Amino acid sequence: MKEIILKTENLCVSYGKVNILSNIDISFEKNKITAIIGPSGCGKSTFLKSLNRTVEEYGGKISGKIALDGTDIMDMPLTKVRNTIGMVFQTPVVFPFSIYKNLTYAPIYYGEKNKSKLDETVVKYLKKAGLYEEVKDNLNMDASRLSGGQQQRLVIARCLTVNPEIILLDEPCSALDIKNTAHIEKMLLELKNEYTIVIVTHNLAQAKRIADTVIYMESGSMVEEGPADTVFSNPADPRTKEYIDYMKN
């Protein structure tokens, strides 16, 4: 049985009078990786940002329904929505503190004072993000001194410290080299055992390597959704096929 954790119904998003997303109905299955692909400007980032209401911070207006475990996110406290549905952007934004403090920031904010618990948290999430071995002797180093790929993994580790169920990633590897990209992909494949992952990517090879489900978007609409193998090898919609063929060349 498929377990659906997040579902949109008739989701529309507009900026001012301009409608950007139209009538998106999609279900995200728990502990799966869903990749969203589509041409630049089709609304992938807008869609991702709508899923935890971040789009509202950018002036976007949401209509329709987004249900998390069956509850409309509009009826949930915003902090709960943002903590449960974490988000990671293309360019990692580390806090201007040490690696240690980046990871203890949220736990301390939510009241944790016990030093050994905080130490445990740091180790636990750095391990989950596949960064621990590289930084374990330098936890007090300024996080901004990490490489781009390490910063991206740190931001993902930090996102995990508030116990999300879903992680949204918007082109997290587009500024990274092959080695760092491979690190992130390996980490995501491990994280999906515990979390549900939605990733926007321009890199179709990446979507093929890691995604269970692929969504093809065009002009603010969802054109096609299906198992990754099927969408890539035998897309149902000619628009999907055209995009995939175009991206191959």
Ligand SMILES: Nc1ncnc2c1ncn2[C@@H]1O[C@H](COP(=O)(O)OP(=O)(O)OP(=O)(O)O)[C@@H](O)[C@H]1O
């Ligand atoms: N804050 C904003 N205010 C007004 N319009 C916006 C805003 N953000 C995005 N848009 C518009 O919404 C449309 C979708 O943009 P979006 O960033 O979601 O596309 P995208 O598919 O993520 O593109 P890319 O692949 O280039 O990242 C574009 O036409 C864009 O100009």
Ligand SMILES: [Mg+2]
């Ligand atoms: Mg985008």
